[in-house]
Amino acid sequence: MTTPFPDGLDQLIPPNALPPHTLHSEYAVDGLSPMAVAVPENRRQAADVMRWAADNGVTVFPRGGGTKLGLGNPPETVGLVLDLSRLNRVIDYQPGDMTATVEAGITLDELQRELAAARQFVPLESPLPRRATVGGALSTASVGAMAHAYGPPRDWLIGIGVLGADGLTTKAGGRVVKNVTGYDLNKLYTGSLGTLAVIVEATFKVSPLQPQERMLAAPFASMPDAVAAGRELLNHPAGPVSYLAASSGLARHLLSHILQPAQDRRLPGGEWLSLTQALQESMGGLGLCFFSGRAAAVRRRVDETSAALLRSGADDAAPTGADGAAAARQWAADLGWQDDFAPTLSLKLSAPRRVIPALTDACLRIGLLESPSEALADPGFGAVRLFFWGESDDAGVLETIAETRRAAARHGGTAIVETCHPAIKAQLDVWGEEPPAMELMRRLKQQFDPQRLLNPGRFLGRL
């Protein structure tokens, strides 16, 4: 920005809603510090800030917990970071209606805690749920291990309140679980990375908490075996409700960092994971079978799945209780987003579920220089997350991305770069090739944000 940054923000919101310059680097987007940061205390203040930005032509980068702020193309400049984490109230929760309306800055943990008091939950999954907010999970359409069982966030959002690029607050949908009054803008805002409007309020339909949760961890000689077995199991009526296959490097991390320590701490309610050291070393892939439901049904699913696993070549089928299952689910969601296990490069592939075994196979042949890739495949939902920990120059990383995208395209899928160095992101579109409907997407962006103020340049086609 060549023109001086406009002032007047401090007149709109109290000083404690405006972190000082010295803290701005903590709000950096892809390494770029913002010119200003606002942390409004309520929706009214957020609207005032947005209107100020619109009047002054200042670009706005909405932020929830900052857990996935690196997702997207790198921005050219960062005007204002609009931190929504203080909009964290439960607005209305009626367990009998099975709906909950919350402000967008509430963390997923906090939301689930509120719902759990009435034995309900909303099937939203996200990395780092103690920080991740509802608004962030919706904007990025975050999915996790249970996506096959419960569907993505779009299936649970029934009403939304947003701040438009003009600073006006509008809503769509409502607080009823079935509603076709007007266009379904819930779908449009979900997954739009804050490029059409800033989400400030969301209403979900919620689900009863399942009384039982279990997991079976099954080591296979190879990752393709683990993926193929999952596909078979999911076709079995008494199979798992969701399934993930982890390649050996990831699987060892799960066992040694998550499940083993949990076992050592002897978390209550668990049947202990019994994978022997020898198996851990020889395994090529680990199948994670998730179960939830009523006790009798879960028992039968676990029994039938164990037997089927051993028949399909698994070396073991080690059970864990609810805590182990929850820990493994969260581990899967966190992968690639924690600072202490950060990959050089990670991609998320979406494809028709039928091709997941073949696609995973193809992806595992792709490496980054000498280092092999690691994959987490979801043969039910139709997704593969691919991770590279090796070191390479930019050209090597770019070639790896290109190769992955070719593999995805061959299988009728797409590949998004989830994390990598901003310098590399600047050389490609992290969302991949423009789809046939790109022109429609451009027109939508033009309609919603003609000044290009909201997360400019960060979404598909650098919208």
Added chain:
Amino acid sequence: MTIYNQTSPAPSGGLAAFGVGEFISRLQQIVGQSNVVFHPDDLLVFEYDGSIDRGMPRAVVFPLNTHEVSRVMALCCQARVPVVGRGSGTGLSGGAISHPDGIQIAFTRMNRILEVDRENRHAVVEPGVINLDLDTHARRYGMRYAPDPSSQRACSLGGNIAENAGGPHCLAYGTTTNHVLGMEIVLEDGTVTALGSLARETPGYDLRGVFTGSEGTFGIATRISVRLLPLPEAVKTYLGIFPGVESACTAVSAVIGHGIVPAALEMIDALSIRAVQNVSDAGYPEDAGAVLLIELEGLQDEVDETGLEVEAALWDTGASEVRAAAAAAEREQLWKGRKGALGALGSLAPNYYLVDGVVPRTQLAPVLRQVAEVGRKHNVPIANVFHAGDGNLHPCLLFDERQPGALEKITAAGAEVLAVCVAAGGALTGEHGVGLEKKEQMPLVYTETDMAVMRRVRDAFAPRNNINPGKIFPDGHRHQPAPHRPTPGMPA
């Protein structure tokens, strides 16, 4: 009594400028002579849908493929002749009603199931495929198409997508939008594009999501990919007979309070029960005040366990009788009354007007009380047959169109029913759409600014507003309803 938007201005240009004869012959060049209908007598059946609205199109075309649809759209756009898609015409909000100077595109010739993939659990269909035909076909592969509108024998997938249709089993499985993977669409200027894909997710804006439920105002879907679900291992249906609607509503809350989300949870009130029994014996006692139908699906173990809880909940909340069935034929028997209820209303009055309001589940009982109050006030009998599990009411206002003033009376009563629903925290429509019928009531739910944002989406898809104009948003052109007539192709 043709009334669609009579007062609204015709688009500039339009048929008159082009010359009707010339326009028809251009259409014939595209789809073939026999696939354009334009004589007023032949157009009569295209004048209405399942709602109380009317509007005679100038012509109806029956394209065979996407290419023909595209050429028809381009021609109409160029000539400024408004277009509306027509599936089976079972819509209940006037969605398929034509602009008086417009044409309809009907999909009776585009009705092939193109692909069923067991491994990927999807089907690809043309828009004219009938909902039940797809489901029946999928069952041969051990799968099903879950959204099951009560009109499923007649309604088309194109119409389902446009209205985001629901149905009894949408309680557990979600409505149409939860099952659409992708589609090929034709925009108003003839451009063909693709939304979504055969994967669950694609990068970019979720355009197939916002297209679903856009009531035919964004474009024409010419090819639709939907998810199929595996068939459940066990199904069990419970029928509870209650002394009144209040106790039946308590039962609904009790079931949900047990942490059970049944596959379906439907209610029929006393007046509907009388109608059903008038037509054929569905086995309901004369003095029943309400009937609840609850269907459980899943693993045998789940169905057994939750079934016991459902049964207990029904007894605990005052059921005078509980019946259960697991075998298909017996379950069918329990459903018989529910499925025939709307048709049976004909035994009480020549016409009915169905209001699709939806309320939070805990508000069911108080809202139904207020709905009954509205009926008493206007002296309109109201029968309720509805999707109780998701709070989707269907009060049917009974009347006789031949009585002077009857239509005005039921429209006024219907509007009051909707106001009651909205005041209880609900919405105007759970599954039938806004269309022509409820557009003037949109301000009950949305502000001008809310609607302006929605219009932006339409402007992105259809900047010339040449596809299904005059629907959804209030424009001051209050339409006057015409009475309900039987819908072609609908089962009695």
